[in-house]
Amino acid sequence: MGLTVLQAAGSLVSIGVLLLAGVLMSRRGLLGERAVDGLKLLITTLTLPLLLFRAFLQLRPEGRNAVLALAVFAACAVMAGIGAVLTRAVRLPRPETRLLFQGFEAGMLGYAFFVALHGNEELSSFAALDMGQVVYVFTVLMVQMSVLEQHRVREEVVVGRPLPVGSVGASPGGTGGAVAVATGAGAWGATGRSIIFPWRDILASKVLWAIFGGLAISLVAPGFASSLAGADGFAAPIFDTIGGLTTPLVCLVIGASLAGGIPRDPAIVKIVVLRTVVGLALGLGFGLLVVPALGFSVWYAKAAVMLFVLPAPFVIPVYYKRNAAFIGSVLTLSTAVSIVLIAVLAVLGVA
Secondary structure, three states: OOOOHHHHHHHHHHHHHHHHHHHHHHHOOOOOHHHHHHHHHHHHHHHHHHHHHHHHHOOOOOHHHHHHHHHHHHHHHHHHHHHHHHHHHOOOOOOHHHHHOOOOOHHHHHHHHHHHHHOOOOHHHHHHHHHHHHHHHHHHHHHHHHHHHHHHHHHHHHHOOOOOOOOOOOOOOOOOOOOOEEOOOOEEOOOOOOOOOOHHHHHOOHHHHHHHHHHHHHHHOHHHHHHHHOOOOOOHHHHHHHHHHHHHHHHHHHHHHOOOOOOOOHHHHHHHHHHHHHHHHHHHHHHHHHHHHOOOOHHHHHHHHHHHOOOOOOOHHHHOOOOHHHHHHHHHHHHHHHHHHHHHHHHOOOO
């Protein structure tokens, strides 16, 4: 049934208070970089996986959910094309702009805010939409970033610059050189032609295991999935208590990221404004056209709008390290804009 208007308003106030707490604690040195990293680790390895696992347990094994996921996947590709066109038309940084137009940060932001505004009961509607963009990000976008990162490393090797430790092709001492790194099947080198794909990171992702684990159980044993995710079962207090920590922890982390101020570089502002406008247009299109055409409820429409106004995935600067500061600034501003926009859309009853 979701939350009432008053409850949603109270949730918005709670989110605002926690964001402000994160900002103030960071500025006073109480929420430093190591503490934030610890909170992120707790979120991505424990609280968020539990939240996602429950959401995908609740997802019904229906063909229209697959159609919806495919539609979201296609929409991500459309946004990539629009980003490529705008890169040339507005003369924005490339390939950063194209990458930043693809995918959505549903994990760290979307689920947390959807639960805060609408409760756990309708979370499967957001999960159904998220499924398409998750597949897109960990296939199409990840391949693009892998290719671009390999080119970056190759250029570093050619000019003889030291590679950052942890970069593909870097030696333990951080010196340049074509040091091959085994990542998944086959040997991969900075000067080779093979695409370096982060199979180990993907296979080790607790978030992905939670998504596909919950989805598998809901498909194979829907009755057991309903019982496990139910509000009166043994697992309910575990999901509520531990998974419920996701929203407050995410708010503190975001608040800390905003403590340094809002980026105002013209190129950053242009990318954020353009992406937000394009995303909002697509989200409204999904909510008004695609969702009703497939016979889904209004909760799917709200989830669609919220999903499409979220910022780009936070994994982009992790796997594409060139111009990381610029990408990070875009994500910071985009996050701030998304929070404000989601709040406005929630008040209007759209998201």
